[in-house]
Every structure is written in C-alpha cells, then in structure tokens.
Amino acid sequence: MAEKTLIQGINDGLRTALGQDAEVVVLGEDVGKNGGVFRATEGLWEEFGDERVIDTPLAEAGIVGAAVGMAVNGLRPVAEIQFMGFIYPAFEQIVTHVARLRTRTQGQYPASLVIRAPYGGGIRAPELHSDSTESFFVHTPGLKVVVPSTPSDAKGLLLAAIRDPDPVIYLEPMKIYRSFREEVPEGWHEVPIGKARKVRAGDDVTLIAWGAMVPVAQRAAHSCAERGISCEVLDLRSLYPLDEEAVIASVKKTGRAVIIHEAPKTAGLGAELAARIHELAFLWMEAPVERVTGYDVPVPMFALEDDFRPGPGRIEAAVQKVIHF
Amino acid sequence: MLKLMDRVDRQYILPDGKLSPEGRQAWGKLPKERKLDFHRWMVQVRTFDRRAVILQRQGRIGTYAPLEGQEAAQVGSALALSQEDWIFPSYREHGVAMIAGMPLSQILLYWMGRVEGNLAPPGVRLLPPYVPIATQMPQAMGAAWASRLKRESAISVAYFGDGATSEGDFHEACNFAGVFRLPVIFFCQNNHYAISVPFTRQSAVPTVAERAAAYNIRGIRVDGNDVLAVYTAMEEAVTCARDGKGATLIEAVTYRKGSHTTADDAARYREPAEVGEWVRNRDPIPRLEKLLQAEGLLTEAEIREWEEHCAERVEQAVKEAESSPAPPADHLFAHVYETPPPELRRQQAELLREGKRDG
Ligand SMILES: Cc1ncc(C[n+]2csc(CCOP(=O)(O)OP(=O)(O)O)c2C)c(N)n1
Numbered sequence: 001m002a003e004k005t006l007i008q009g010i011n012d013g014l015r016t017a018l019g020q021d022a023e024v025v026v027l028g029e030d031v032g033k034n035g036g037v038f039r040a041t042e043g044l045w046e047e048f049g050d051e052r053v054i055d056t057p058l059a060e061a062g063i064v065g066a067a068v069g070m071a072v073n074g075l076r077p078v079a080e081i082q083f084m085g086f087i088y089p090a091f092e093q094i095v096t097h098v099a100r101l102r103t104r105t106q107g108q109y110p111a112s113l114v115i116r117a118p119y120g121g122g123i124r125a126p127e128l129h130s131d132s133t134e135s136f137f138v139h140t141p142g143l144k145v146v147v148p149s150t151p152s153d154a155k156g157l158l159l160a161a162i163r164d165p166d167p168v169i170y171l172e173p174m175k176i177y178r179s180f181r182e183e184v185p186e187g188w189h190e191v192p193i194g195k196a197r198k199v200r201a202g203d204d205v206t207l208i209a210w211g212a213m214v215p216v217a218q219r220a221a222h223s224c225a226e227r228g229i230s231c232e233v234l235d236l237r238s239l240y241p242l243d244e245e246a247v248i249a250s251v252k253k254t255g256r257a258v259i260i261h262e263a264p265k266t267a268g269l270g271a272e273l274a275a276r277i278h279e280l281a282f283l284w285m286e287a288p289v290e291r292v293t294g295y296d297v298p299v300p301m302f303a304l305e306d307d308f309r310p311g312p313g314r315i316e317a318a319v320q321k322v323i324h325f
Numbered sequence: 326m327l328k329l330m331d332r333v334d335r336q337y338i339l340p341d342g343k344l345s346p347e348g349r350q351a352w353g354k355l356p357k358e359r360k361l362d363f364h365r366w367m368v369q370v371r372t373f374d375r376r377a378v379i380l381q382r383q384g385r386i387g388t389y390a391p392l393e394g395q396e397a398a399q400v401g402s403a404l405a406l407s408q409e410d411w412i413f414p415s416y417r418e419h420g421v422a423m424i425a426g427m428p429l430s431q432i433l434l435y436w437m438g439r440v441e442g443n444l445a446p447p448g449v450r451l452l453p454p455y456v457p458i459a460t461q462m463p464q465a466m467g468a469a470w471a472s473r474l475k476r477e478s479a480i481s482v483a484y485f486g487d488g489a490t491s492e493g494d495f496h497e498a499c500n501f502a503g504v505f506r507l508p509v510i511f512f513c514q515n516n517h518y519a520i521s522v523p524f525t526r527q528s529a530v531p532t533v534a535e536r537a538a539a540y541n542i543r544g545i546r547v548d549g550n551d552v553l554a555v556y557t558a559m560e561e562a563v564t565c566a567r568d569g570k571g572a573t574l575i576e577a578v579t580y581r582k583g584s585h586t587t588a589d590d591a592a593r594y595r596e597p598a599e600v601g602e603w604v605r606n607r608d609p610i611p612r613l614e615k616l617l618q619a620e621g622l623l624t625e626a627e628i629r630e631w632e633e634h635c636a637e638r639v640e641q642a643v644k645e646a647e648s649s650p651a652p653p654a655d656h657l658f659a660h661v662y663e664t665p666p667p668e669l670r671r672q673q674a675e676l677l678r679e680g681k682r683d684g
Contacts, residue, residue: 029519029520029522030520030521030522032521033521033593033594034520034521034522034593034594035593037520037588037589055521055522055526056522056526057488057491057522057526057527057528058458058488058489058491058492058519058522058527059491059492059493060492061493062491085456085457086457086458088457089457089492089493089494124387124388124438125387125388126387126388126416126456127454127456128456128457129456265672266668295657295658295669295672295673295676296661296668296669296672297657297658297661297669298661300440300657301435301438301439301440302387302438303437303438303439303440303651303652304438304440304652304654304656304657305438306683307654307655307657307676307683308657310683311683312683313679313683314679314683317679
C-alpha cells in the first residue's frame, strides 16, 4: 500500500473506477488537461482520453444536467463542481431532478451519479469559496451525502459512491486535502456509505464531527485528555444516511455530546443530530447536547475566517459545559 | 487561436504602433489629454498588478487574479463611461475599478481578505467584485432597466470573461436586454481561456460577438489590446444605450499574460509559442507608446517618470492597506441584518466571551 494524501486518495479512486468500469466518465471544469484546480483528476485525461475525462464549458447546470442524462442512458458519471460555492447554478438540477428522478420514474431511471465538490474554509481562499452548505443537500430527500476525512476513506467512499445505485453528493474538505498522508489500499476499496468511524474511544463525552472538523475535534480531545476528560470522537463520514446506531450507542455510553461543524448554527446538521439524540437517547443524557459551529453570518472573507471556524478552544469550552452541567 | 484574433471588426492601433485608416480618423478626433490618459492609466494598472502578484508571493495578500495583458480592454472601456454609470465587475477588473474611482488601497484590502475593501467612495457606482461567474450580468441588466424606468440617463455595464458566456445567466441577461431594449453593455474580455479551458470549448461559434444577433442586440468584436479601438467601440455602445437604442455585446479580444490566479499554473495548458506571440508582439502598452512617441506626445523620459510615479502611488497604497487596523472578531456580525435578530446578538456575545482566535 502506498501513502497518500486525501486528494491523492480521491485521484486514486477516480483512476481505479475509470480503469475498472468502462461506464464511468468524469466531467467538469478544468478536470482534463489541467488535472483539476486541486489536481484531483491529475493524469486521468492523459490516461483515459477526452471521452472519459471531459473538460466541459463553464456551466454547472449543464454539467449536472448532462450527468443526469448520461446516468439515464447507462453511464456512471462523476461530475466535478469546482467549489461547492459554485454549485448553485446546478441546484435546480440537483433538487428537482437528481434527487427525485428515481421516485418520479418509480425506479426506472435512478440517476446513479456522483457530484464531487470541494468545500469548507481554512485555506485563505477568495470570497464564496469557503461555504459549508451541506445541509441544503442533506435536507433534500433522495440524495446521499458523504464527506471523507482521511485519504483511505476518500478513496473508499468515492468508490462506494460510484457503485451506489443512488445519487451521491461527495464533499471534499479542502483544508485537509494535503495535510497528512496515510496508507490507502490498492485496487477496488469501498467504505460503506452510512457508517460512521470511531476515531478515538472515550467514556465521558462524545464529539461528533466530519470533514476538516475531525482533526480539530481530535486536537480538542487530546487537550481534554490531559485534563482528565475522556472524549470519544466520531467521524460521521456519511451525513445522509446518518449512522444513527453509532451516534446513539456512543452517547448512551458517555451521556454527553458535542457536535462540531463549520456551517452556520441555525438549521445546520448539528440541529438534526441534537434532535435525534434527544429523541432516541434522552434518558441516557447527563446534559443537553452542545453545538460548536460557525455563526449565523455569511462565511467571511479570510481575514476573519479563523474567528468564524470552530477551533479546539471553543470545543473544549463546550466539553466543560456538558461535563459541569 | 492566433488566427482567430486576427478577425476583428476593429483594430485602430496596429501592433507596430501605426494607425489604420479608420484609426487615424478616430485618433484625430481625440484631445491630447485623452490620448495621454490611455497611457497613464494603462501604466498605472500594470504597475499595480505586478506589485500585487509580488505581494501575494510574499504572503502579504491572498490569492490574486492578475490582469496583465488586458489593460487596454479595461482602460479603453472604463474611460468611455461617466460617473453616473453603473459598473458590475468580475474579480479581474482592478483597472476598471481604479478608473471608476476606487482607491488602490481598497482594492488591496479586498485581496487581503477584508470585506471593507468592497466599499467604494460615495458617488462611485461600482459593485464589489463578482466571484461566481456570470452572476453580475442579469444584475447589470436590471440596474439598466431601473435607470430606464426612472427616466435617468445612466447606463450599466457588466464585465465578464469568455467562460461566462457558457453560463445560463449570460443568456438570460442578453435575452432580457434584447426583449426590453435596455441601456446595458455586456463587455466580454475574451482572454482565450477560462482557467485552463480554451474558448473553443466554451463556444461552437467562433466569436462571442456574433451571439448578439440571437438576442437582437448589437455585437462588436474589437482588438482588445488596442485601447483606441476599445474606447471607440465602448463610446458608441454608451451613446446607443443613452439614446434608447438598447444593449450592446462587446467582445474585446485579448490575452492574460500570466496565470488565471496566483494559485494557477498556466504552463500546464498553454503553448509557449502562443504566449510568446501575445507577450512579445501584441502587448497593448508598447504599441500605444510607439504611437504617442511617433506623434511627439510623449518622450522616453516622460514614460520613465510616469512609471516611477505609479510605483510610488502603489507603494503608498500598500502602506495604507497594511496599516489599516485589523477589525475585531465580531466584525463578522456587522451588516448581516440592519437590525440583528436576538439569535445573532446572542452568538455575537458568545464570540466576545469565548472568542480568542482559536484556529
Ligand atoms: C459559477 C462559477 N463556477 C466556477 C467558478 C470557478 N472559476 C473561477 S474563474 C473561472 C474561469 C473564468 O473564466 P472566464 O469567464 O473566461 O473569465 P477570466 O477568468 O478568463 O477573466 C472558474 C471556472 C466560479 N468562480 N463560478
């Protein structure tokens, strides 16, 4: 096995899929000759040619609409949206068609496709590049939404998404594209959609995070451990469907939960998780669920992004709050 | 690609600095000051742009979108506008912004990731840079519509690149403008690439300008590295718009000399021969300088003097931007609503309580 970064895990996943499955095509802006603005598709155009790795015109509605048509007609398209902040021209296609084609055609045309999009802050990107609007998609019935936080999961979730009979929104945390390496299995490697990953076992409080917030939660857990508080850290990986079982089992054990996300607080996924925990584990809880999130303001330009994104300090404060409730 | 460039409706100052016959006419009508303005602004814009690229390399500003090579398109078009006109720019129009009256220090502040950099001085009808492609176009159309409904003589201009012509917003804006005969100008700087994707992948028809016919608006394809031709085309479009004759789609054929942004590497997708041709032979500034010198309007010494003056102005702006005090963390909450709802006030208080920088 080779050591890879998260973005290389994605690249490896795409290469594996293109190599093993003649129906897979990759399409999007700058995915071909340039190898993607983040190099996710590096080398694929050279290897698989212009009919498998397709540079499209600059038109997100066109890209996603085309992917739907391709899927209807038997291909397995993987569409790249350059940044999640630019997915909105395609929002209509996603919400009105990608998500409900299966229902509307009573299973005849399931629109099995993948839409990849980098998201989130922390890289001093220009305006509008750093939003985390995963809730829009989680809130849309008919879609699956996944977010890897490790190189191996990046490959495994991508291949699972490509094989999945339903449409999958695959969100990529830009901040940790290149922040560390790990061994990524060779060949076809799937990580099942709908299963959380236990990053760290603990007894006192459950920290729930995904994407680039996972390493931040880990840092907070580490500092808490030094103060004698044992945190269990769950990487959700799959935002829809949720691994309810893993979340509930963990909070029943610890009796406390802190949910961490970059997206604004109101109607963020943390709200859903908190509600679910209260519905299913109320009697086990020692304290109300805490949320550490972005604020309800437009994601700022980068001069203030460190004030917007949750850091370990805010997480530790929330842990203290649930411990000393 | 190079052949494509050679088919333009207008080219007045030829790459060797000579005037074409139509160019001689247009040039003859211009006062000396305007001719010199072309030069002064192009040099100012280039000086700023080169400095900004270096500031990014030094980590003093964030990712930056350079415009070198596109000075004539921006300066020529912006100088044809008046103070009352509305400008809806993309993220590459620093040249246009300067001419509209945006202080250099504000432009830098924007690239330092500071939202205050979006604030234009009073009376400057310049919107902040539009980052999502083509989204400024329907809005410019709407502003123009409002001017018409209010019986005002202001017109609106949307600036965008060739890639933007692929988005639905481009079509919708042009279509409304045609249907309602609106006083709007769609100014496309066709710099040949949308990041790495060449224009042949954006459009099956070889030019942007010819698309105007589909909307029954005027289309003009002009040598975008020829400041005089751009200025004249824009003046014409402005006059038509003010006279109630509707919209114009101008395609200024140009080239960005460098990469798309400081985060991009253009060597991956452009041939050195093509780049060399544009950089060596089609640069907008030397050709105007040759003409001005040949006409006895400008000397080599005056050029150097002006370049130094521009460099000083840029240095002054860098100082101003860098000494602008950092906003407090809770500036995040400023202007989200006119009156912040209780939830937001609570979050703001929470940030002030807990919120040391935490990353
Ligand atoms: C809706 C949208 N999709 C994708 C992007 C990412 N992106 C930024 S600039 C760019 C290329 C734009 O090319 P063009 O319109 O020709 O303008 P230029 O940069 O050449 O001036 C792309 C794809 C974006 N900003 N907005």
